[in-house]
Amino acid sequence: MKKYQHLYGPVPSRRLGRSLGIDLVPHKICTYDCIYCQIGKTTQKTWVREEYISVNEILEEIERFLKEEASSIDYLSLGGSGEPTLHSGIGRLIRGIKAITSIPVAVITNGALFYEQSVRDDLLMADVVLPSMDAVSRDVFEKINRPNPSFSPERMVEGLVEFRKVFNGQIWLEILFCKGVNDHPGELLRMKEAIDQIRPDQIHINTVVRPPSEKWATPLSQKEMEKIKEFFGEKAILIPEFDRHSFVLAGRDMEEEILNILRRRPLSLNDLSKGMDIPVEELESHVQLLIQKRTIKARSFGGSIFYEVEKEIERS
Numbered sequence: 001m002k003k004y005q006h007l008y009g010p011v012p013s014r015r016l017g018r019s020l021g022i023d024l025v026p027h028k029i030c031t032y033d034c035i036y037c038q039i040g041k042t043t044q045k046t047w048v049r050e051e052y053i054s055v056n057e058i059l060e061e062i063e064r065f066l067k068e069e070a071s072s073i074d075y076l077s078l079g080g081s082g083e084p085t086l087h088s089g090i091g092r093l094i095r096g097i098k099a100i101t102s103i104p105v106a107v108i109t110n111g112a113l114f115y116e117q118s119v120r121d122d123l124l125m126a127d128v129v130l131p132s133m134d135a136v137s138r139d140v141f142e143k144i145n146r147p148n149p150s151f152s153p154e155r156m157v158e159g160l161v162e163f164r165k166v167f168n169g170q171i172w173l174e175i176l177f178c179k180g181v182n183d184h185p186g187e188l189l190r191m192k193e194a195i196d197q198i199r200p201d202q203i204h205i206n207t208v209v210r211p212p213s214e215k216w217a218t219p220l221s222q223k224e225m226e227k228i229k230e231f232f233g234e235k236a237i238l239i240p241e242f243d244r245h246s247f248v249l250a251g252r253d254m255e256e257e258i259l260n261i262l263r264r265r266p267l268s269l270n271d272l273s274k275g276m277d278i279p280v281e282e283l284e285s286h287v288q289l290l291i292q293k294r295t296i297k298a299r300s301f302g303g304s305i306f307y308e309v310e311k312e313i314e315r316s
């Protein structure tokens with residue numbers, strides 16, 4: 001029996017320090033089906049908000065984790081295996097978290113539903129919101145994010161602008177670049193205009209660093225990333241790896257931990273090592289064992305070996 005069904009981590013992250021991840025929707029329910037998604041293809045593309053997982057159940061796990069685990073946490077981050085704002089109880093959950101701990105709450109979201117007042121209201125008590133905005137032109141938006149047809153980039157930008165007007169916390173806007181898809185000068189210019197309206201506190205520039213959902217989603221070079229960073233000005237920072245969907249869980253059943261992490265997205269041995277805070281040498285034998293059992297497999301991408309779940313094992 002897994003110790004926590006809805007928590008993973010804490011994971012070390014440049015942006016959020018040591019962050020405990022909280023899954024709000026089952027894998028993989030999302031408003032988008034991004035070509036670069038690290039956690040696989042969207043199996044349920046929807047805009048319908050529901051209480052996919054009981055808020056009380058999640059709160060009970062968080063409370064138990066905070067009591068039982070000695071590790072210090074910098075952020076509780078809502079994100080995980082899909083789009084967290086699809087959870088209709090996210091506002092109640094954030095308020096519940098605030099009632100039991102002073103650890104700041106971060107929400108990692110694609111921002112697609114921000115045009116709904118109820119979603120904006122739900123996130124008001126968060127400390128940091130990290131929305132993504134990979135495109136502002138309709139054709140580029142459709143190509144990279146493959147949204148549910150009811151979404152438009154105009155509505156997404158409008159929603160973010162409205163949220164900025166009422167939200168007092170930090171907004172860190174993330175843009176993930178795929179070569180030849182959303183990196184042309186015209187799109188960059190339009191993004192900059194949108195950013196001027198949204199007024200985020202930071203702009204996080206990212207690219208494809210893990211095996212993507214589509215093989216043709218390829219990364220920009222470091223030099224290209226630097227140029228884009230310069231173009232966006234002083235609020236822009238490059239984020240190296242991690243973060244769009246942070247990972248890892250607590251507990252020390254090594255094989256189960258590794259599987260739980262890899263169910264969320266493919267990772268290299270080094271990533272696993274950093275996330276689990278366990279030396280590579282110690283992890284290697286467990287990874288090899290899982291390969292022998294054919295529960296995970298190796299896949300080469302960008303000169304590195306990533307491991308991913310081969311077949312879904314029964315979740316207890």
Ligand code: SF4
Nearest residue numbers: 030032033034037110
């Ligand atoms: S990257 Fe995020 S927004 Fe895009 S499909 Fe994956 S889970 Fe959804």
